Amino acid sequence: MPKSKKPAGGRPAKNFEPRYGATTSYQDRKRxxxxxxxGTQGSKSPSHRGHRPAESSDGAPKRRWNAQERAGRDExxxxxxxxxxxRGPRRDDRSDRPNRSYDSKAPRRDDRGDRPARSYDDRPARSYKNDRPARAYDDRAPRRDDRNDRSARSYDNKSPRRDDRSDRPTRSYDSKAPRRDDRSDRPTRSYDSKAPRRDDRGDRPTRSYDNDRPARPAQDRVERDNRRSFGDARPSYRNDDRARQSSSDRPRRDDPRRESNPTRSDWNAKSRSAAQEAHVDVVHERLQGKAIQxxxxxxxSFGDLGLGENIVQVLTGMGASAPFPIQAATVKPILNGKDVLARGRTxxxxxIAFGAPLVExxxxxxxxxxxxxGRSPKALILAPTRELALQIDRTIQPIARSVGLFTTQIYGGVPAGRQVGALKKGVDIIIGTPGRIEDLMNxxxxxxxxxxxxxxxxxxxxxELGFLxxxxxxxxxxxxxxQKLLFSATLxxxxxxxxxxxxxxxxVYEVAGEDQDSGTIDHRVLVIDHRNKAEILASLVDREGKTLVFTRTRAYAEMLAEQFDDAGIRALALHGDLNQAKRTRNLERMTSGRVHVLVATDVAARGIHVDDIDLVVQADAPDEYKxxxxxxxxxxxAGRSGTVVTLIPRQRRNRMSDLLDRAEIDAPFDEVRPGDALIEELANRQLSNVDA
DNA sequence: AAAAAAC
Incomplete structure (x- = not known):
């Protein structure tokens, strides 16, 4: 299919790039x-810096430091x-040292200063802020909607969840319902799980897709297309779901389990059952929503949507002069106070789709x-990782500032003093992660x-479990x-x-025609022998462009980064075992291009934007399609091409192809051994624009 | 089972 998938006429995603120019005051501070x-890094007391005179040079009274700034300062x-x-043993220093394997393991000697000058020593100020434009267009995750052109794999399996939806109470916590026995006799869950969706299981004992949906791949596709083309005023989430709460119009709603507002114990129950099937990768039903053409x-224009002049101006400055579809869709309802669910790649x-109207x-x-x-905050933005919270703040802060509102980050891993201080002074918008927010709340x-x-x-x-x-x-x-807003690429x-x-x-909103596969990402699966894994990974990663490697565990991320380093490929790790300063710094070094290989756990899976990553290597295959x-x-x-290479052992082939089914991605599987040409080819692909 | 998220 033609990949003219550019929404809104091929506007480059640059639109969302905030300008990290002079307006971003933390740059000044860094310098x-x-x-x-x-003295010691321990100068954690906010008052230490808080009273620095130069503070207000940018017109922002009493700026607060965030972790990024702090890390920059430390660096x-x-x-x-x-x-x-x-500096003690610092793994992250590896980035400076091209390939001294022995060094990397030995405790750092503090005389490292005598090492040949680092090339970036003379860079006066970290310029990474500048050369890393955008972040908004994250989650270009493959859209799940573009199913029509996808080869057959499992139409029949997938369709039920959509067809059933309208007439079915479904909801995920249904899983707390007594398990149907058919689950227990399913040994291999991975592919089974995608047929009966989790929601189906509990509350829909009898009714199955075979009733209302004779397996008709072709027709399914048609239905899907219709649905996707949004021609149907399909019940939105609420119609579908809330209607049930009125409980009168729906035959099956009389089930007592089905409370509209689950109690705590409901959730505990859900947690238990979720844990029981922890390894099942469930494809929940898609939310049905209004699609935005x-x-x-x-x-x-943003102004038409109800945003004020200052905000529009800042957005324009960020390169977002005209709204993208998801923004055009959500801004107004948000301003009108509606609760919104929106699916769209970042x-x-x-x-901006939620940030701008939130500020307004x-x-x-x-x-x-x-x-x-000392006023209490009026708006709250929650993110799953600190890095993401930071990133969001970097986009929203300039918008808020333009109208005199203050934001602050509230997340863990950094001293709370500054955050508390900011709260005492009074902020309007807080952005953070759940742990610290709850902590300060308590x-x-x-x-x-x-x-x-x-x-x-x-x-x-x-x-998900642990966050919920x-x-x-x-x-x-x-x-x-x-008002509550939920945004995600996989909502x-x-x-x-x-x-x-x-x-x-x-x-509920989603963007029509937002292609997932989109043609810009090439997905490959390499079937390998475990004993060759290290070698193959090294050759994949030994390349010019930026490469992001995902591992399942922190330890492996750490180990791989070290292995690459030892092999002469500068690499850094990013995972939750690092302190926040290192996390921030390592990510920044990747962003700035000082390092081209980052080995991360799933801490980096969502939302994080790094420009120009043209190869993602999954050293461990993920367990979930999301x-x-x-x-x-x-x-x-941003219209660039990218390659995703997933390494799997032979015995994981079925699981992997099931997962790809759920993700609705087509990827060839190739068996490779070290030295095979394919590896070289994947590693050395030219980064190119695929705008046409 | 792992990762993330507080100290």
């Missing part, structure tokens, strides 16, 4: 001379003083009021009662009935857990 002299200090500084919104402008909304609510010292240092609008970025992820309950506790502290009915409790009559989609969405951005 500030003398910063490094503050700057390290560079300036590395000759004498005792790019053509329909082509001529709308690359489609997700962050907060602004409006404060119209005529003074922003008082300490009474963060008052969420004034939160009028909450965004869950990567909303489906936030509904903290997120629920946080949401319960926000103003009752306040499905897994979010029912939160939707049912917190959202009222949500509007993970596959998010990981591979780190490449193929």
């Amino acid at each position: 500030r001379p003398g910063e490094s002299s503050s 700057a200090r390290g560079i300036r003083t590395h000759a004498g500084s005792d 790019a053509a329909l919104v082509a001529n709308v 690359g489609s402008g997700k962050t 909304s907060v602004l409006r609510s404060q119209k005529g009021q003074r922003r008082e010292f 300490q009474g240092k963060l008052d969420l009662s004034q939160i009028q609008i909450t965004v869950l970025d990567e909303g489906d992820h936030m509904c 309950e903290p997120v629920q506790r946080i949401l319960r502290e926000t103003a009752p009935g306040s 499905d009915r897994e979010v029912a857990a939160l939707v049912d409790e917190f959202l009222v009559d949500p509007a 993970t596959y989609l998010h990981r591979s969405g780190r490449t193929g951005r």
